[in-house]
Amino acid sequence: MNTSESTARPADIDEVVDWLIERVAEYREIPAADVDPEVPLAELGLDSVYVLSLCGDVEDHYGLVVEPTVAWDHPTIDALAKHLHAELTGGAS
Amino acid sequence: MNPAATDHATNAAADNVTDTAADAATDTVSTPADAAEDLERRLGPVDPADAHVRDLADEREEFPQADVDALDGIGLARHYVPVEHGGLLRDYPSTAAMIRAVAGRDLTMAIAHGKTFLGAVSVWVAGSGEQAARVAGLVSAGVPVSWGLTERGHGSDLVAGEVTAYPDGDRVRLDGEKWLINNATRGGLVTVLARSDPAGGPRGFDLYLVDRRTAGDSYRPLPKVRTLGIRGADISGFTLDGVLLDPDADRVGAPGSGLETVMRSLQLTRTLCATLSLGAADHGLAEAAHFAADRRLYGRPLLDLPAAGRTLAECYADHLLHEAFATLATRAIHTLPGELGILAPAVKYLVPVGTEQLLARLRRLLGARAWLRDVRGTEVSPGVGVFQKIERDHRIVSLFDGNTVVNLNSLVSQFPLLGRAHRRPRPAEAGLYRAADLGAPLPPADPSRLRLMPTRGAGLLHDLPAAAAQLAELAAENGRLTPIAESARSLAERTGELLEDVAEQPIVPPDVPAHAFDLARRLTWALAGAAAVRLWLDSHSHVSRTALGPESLWTDGRWLHAALDRVHTRLVAGHRPTADEERALEETYAALTGELLRQTAGHRFPSLLHTRRAEAL
Ligand SMILES: Cc1cc2nc3c(=O)[nH]c(=O)nc-3n(C[C@H](O)[C@H](O)[C@H](O)COP(=O)(O)OP(=O)(O)OC[C@H]3O[C@@H](n4cnc5c(N)ncnc54)[C@H](O)[C@@H]3O)c2cc1C
Numbered sequence: 001m002n003t004s005e006s007t008a009r010p011a012d013i014d015e016v017v018d019w020l021i022e023r024v025a026e027y028r029e030i031p032a033a034d035v036d037p038e039v040p041l042a043e044l045g046l047d048s049v050y051v052l053s054l055c056g057d058v059e060d061h062y063g064l065v066v067e068p069t070v071a072w073d074h075p076t077i078d079a080l081a082k083h084l085h086a087e088l089t090g091g092a093s
Numbered sequence: 094m095n096p097a098a099t100d101h102a103t104n105a106a107a108d109n110v111t112d113t114a115a116d117a118a119t120d121t122v123s124t125p126a127d128a129a130e131d132l133e134r135r136l137g138p139v140d141p142a143d144a145h146v147r148d149l150a151d152e153r154e155e156f157p158q159a160d161v162d163a164l165d166g167i168g169l170a171r172h173y174v175p176v177e178h179g180g181l182l183r184d185y186p187s188t189a190a191m192i193r194a195v196a197g198r199d200l201t202m203a204i205a206h207g208k209t210f211l212g213a214v215s216v217w218v219a220g221s222g223e224q225a226a227r228v229a230g231l232v233s234a235g236v237p238v239s240w241g242l243t244e245r246g247h248g249s250d251l252v253a254g255e256v257t258a259y260p261d262g263d264r265v266r267l268d269g270e271k272w273l274i275n276n277a278t279r280g281g282l283v284t285v286l287a288r289s290d291p292a293g294g295p296r297g298f299d300l301y302l303v304d305r306r307t308a309g310d311s312y313r314p315l316p317k318v319r320t321l322g323i324r325g326a327d328i329s330g331f332t333l334d335g336v337l338l339d340p341d342a343d344r345v346g347a348p349g350s351g352l353e354t355v356m357r358s359l360q361l362t363r364t365l366c367a368t369l370s371l372g373a374a375d376h377g378l379a380e381a382a383h384f385a386a387d388r389r390l391y392g393r394p395l396l397d398l399p400a401a402g403r404t405l406a407e408c409y410a411d412h413l414l415h416e417a418f419a420t421l422a423t424r425a426i427h428t429l430p431g432e433l434g435i436l437a438p439a440v441k442y443l444v445p446v447g448t449e450q451l452l453a454r455l456r457r458l459l460g461a462r463a464w465l466r467d468v469r470g471t472e473v474s475p476g477v478g479v480f481q482k483i484e485r486d487h488r489i490v491s492l493f494d495g496n497t498v499v500n501l502n503s504l505v506s507q508f509p510l511l512g513r514a515h516r517r518p519r520p521a522e523a524g525l526y527r528a529a530d531l532g533a534p535l536p537p538a539d540p541s542r543l544r545l546m547p548t549r550g551a552g553l554l555h556d557l558p559a560a561a562a563q564l565a566e567l568a569a570e571n572g573r574l575t576p577i578a579e580s581a582r583s584l585a586e587r588t589g590e591l592l593e594d595v596a597e598q599p600i601v602p603p604d605v606p607a608h609a610f611d612l613a614r615r616l617t618w619a620l621a622g623a624a625a626v627r628l629w630l631d632s633h634s635h636v637s638r639t640a641l642g643p644e645s646l647w648t649d650g651r652w653l654h655a656a657l658d659r660v661h662t663r664l665v666a667g668h669r670p671t672a673d674e675e676r677a678l679e680e681t682y683a684a685l686t687g688e689l690l691r692q693t694a695g696h697r698f699p700s701l702l703h704t705r706r707a708e709a710l
Pocket residue numbers: 239240241242243247248249250272273274275276320328489492493494495496498499502603605
């Protein structure tokens with residue numbers, strides 16, 4: 001697939017948070033407003049296996065190849081966004 | 094208390110192992126068939142008297158010690174240890190071929206011995222160099238290693254496990270019970286999955302190496318469990334009562350990595366489990382082929398009755414399809430490790446379940462003979478006595494190391510990725526074509542490249558339309574390929590529709606609807622069909638040139654023709670070929686029957702590739 005179309009650079013962490021909220025809302029088919037970024041993803045209905053799928057979205061959208069277990073190590077949207085943002089901007093997480 | 098097996102291994106078997114190492118260094122085992130023939134040669138022809146002894150031991154539920162000693166005597170366990178750790182496991186297909194040959198003799202023997210690979214694999218996947226050296230030494234010396242995942246209260250749901258590993262001073266203390274564990278009583282070493290965080294979760298488990306020699310009485314084996322099949326196997330369990338371990342030296346992988354390591358390891362073991370089914374089917378098909386050729390009914394061989402002949406041919410076609418799928422997946426361990434997350438559960442579902450179905454059909458073909466238990470008592474005809482044992486023993490394969498539902502569920506959990514990948518397909522990776530090309534050398538396996546999720550979906554599925562087009566091009570030059578190209582085109586179309594359905598599935602773990610399981614089931618058949626197409630396309634010229642396999646199967650895509658027919662019957666309820674298709678299929682199935690009889694009579698494995706049994710060597 002076309003990489004220029006599929007990679008995006010987030011301006012700040014909030015942008016990554018919003019993007020992740022949309023993904024989870026889409027997966028669970030629930031309104032984005034119901035997705036709390038501070039709650040563990042498992043409690044949002046993404047169990048330990050499904051949550052691994054998020055790495056595919058990250059790769060597609062940001063062009064960033066991450067270990068699927070990234071969502072196990074950063075189990076809330078806030079934590080995951082912080083980590084991804086750092087990876088994308090070259091900072092330490 | 095030293096387990097007897099450990100004593101035995103360190104004394105008696107050690108000499109044999111040294112001999113074998115020397116032998117192996119001079120042998121240049123180049124293909125999986127060579128590896129299997131090498132093992133056959135060392136084990137020698139099957140003695141009918143052994144089968145009788147085995148049957149009686151099975152009846153008494155005795156551990157097949159003599160069989161296992163024979164395997165230790167030829168140093169088979171060294172093929173469970175990767176070369177980088179001093180063993181002989183250079184390529185997974187060769188080790189798989191050896192286990193298949195053992196399984197073709199007796200499944201109890203294969204499972205009792207092969208389980209050590211499962212016990213040790215986590216260390217190859219995530220252990221330190223020191224741990225690998227330690228475990229490699231024990232495995233090579235013939236010490237059985239077992240794998241403790243399951244608990245009485247928790248089967249498939251590993252994150253519910255209650256065995257704990259909590260800090261105790263500068264040690265870690267293990268407590269709890271594992272149950273339904275193979276070789277738990279005989280084993281000298283056990284890898285144990287234990288909860289390290291009371292809250293659990295995917296990072297709340299660690300994997301520990303428990304050595305019986307140091308654990309002493311704090312490791313207590315549970316009584317043997319009586320089972321339907323593999324009756325002699327040591328199926329028991331153990332309690333850990335304050336086993337104290339070194340949190341660093343005995344923990345496999347980083348803290349919290351236990352579940353991840355198990356999931357990676359399962360990608361290897363689930364792929365390799367298929368070889369147990371292939372071995373069972375090798376055995377069952379040979380019995381059935383002998384019977385159908387010898388048994389006379391209405392003045393002719395049973396085989397000449399059209400329905401009986403077709404049943405046998407279709408079972409053989411199923412077997413070849415299983416072999417093709419398992420072969421590609423096993424090679425993918427080396428060439429396409431990132432996609433094993435989808436291939437392994439698909440193979441572990443399809444091959445054992447497909448083999449159960451083919452054994453059930455062969456059982457009906459054998460009739461009363463498959464119902465009798467005496468192996469030698471009545472000496473009526475082939476299949477008598479043995480067949481019921483093959484079928485009974487094989488039932489375990491679809492159950493352990495992730496049962497049927499678990500494997501389908503694992504595929505369901507990948508639906509979001511597969512759906513997305515289908516809508517934005519990328520070119521398949523070179524590793525796919527290398528996996529399908531039996532002439533291509535395999536790069537060393539690197540377990541660190543196994544990924545828990547195949548982010549880009551399954552290359553096999555995305556490649557299918559192109560593969561079908563490639564077959565159509567070949568068919569333009571060779572008309573005999575036309576029905577096969579047509580069948581592949583229809584497979585590509587059906588797979589496309591299936592992936593559309595897959596992409597529409599809502600995510601509702603763990604309340605997966607029955608419909609999603611059916612989609613996953615069909616997905617495995619689509620994958621197997623795609624694997625068969627790819628394997629034939631990329632290997633047929635090499636196989637013909639080097640005479641690796643029977644011409645009668647590989648010429649004009651014959652085995653592929655039958656294999657795809659078998660796939661369509663699983664993809665579409667009530668699938669029936671058109672009259673034209675049926676005419677072409679009839680010819681193909683007749684050619685397959687001929688080859689099955691040739692292979693059986695010539696003491697070869699029923700296989701896509703020439704592999705001789707000891708009797709022919
Ligand atoms: C002979 C033998 C040897 C074994 N050796 C070992 C060993 O060496 N090491 C080890 O750790 N374990 C071993 N096991 C255990 C074996 O791996 C488990 O028993 C098996 O994985 C599945 O668990 P279960 O069938 O006990 O139970 P469960 O997981 O409780 O499943 C019960 C049933 O529930 C249904 N089910 C499960 N999940 C779902 C789902 N998601 N959706 C819908 N339905 C579902 C299925 O029909 C399933 O059969 C062995 C078992 C046997 C019989």
